Amino acid sequence: PDALVAPIVHGRPVGFAAESIRHFARAIIDGTSPLVDGLDGLAATRLVLAMEESAQRGEPVAVGDLWAI
Structure with a gap:
């Protein structure tokens, strides 16, 4: 299974990998430190x-x- 796109909730990938990548990308965009x-x-x-x-x-x-x- 592809951990990056499963499961889909409200048309958006969720789960550990997707949320981690989203958080990291947001930190880069905002110029903040990732957790x-x-x-x-x-x-x-x-x-x-x-x-x-x-x-x-x-x-x-x-x-x-x-x-x-």
């Missing part, structure tokens, strides 16, 4: 990768500073 920025996305990705590694190893994995560049 979640690139560093937040980087931290979330690092956390998920650490979780995956932990599951593969069967032991805890240190994540360190999630927001370090």
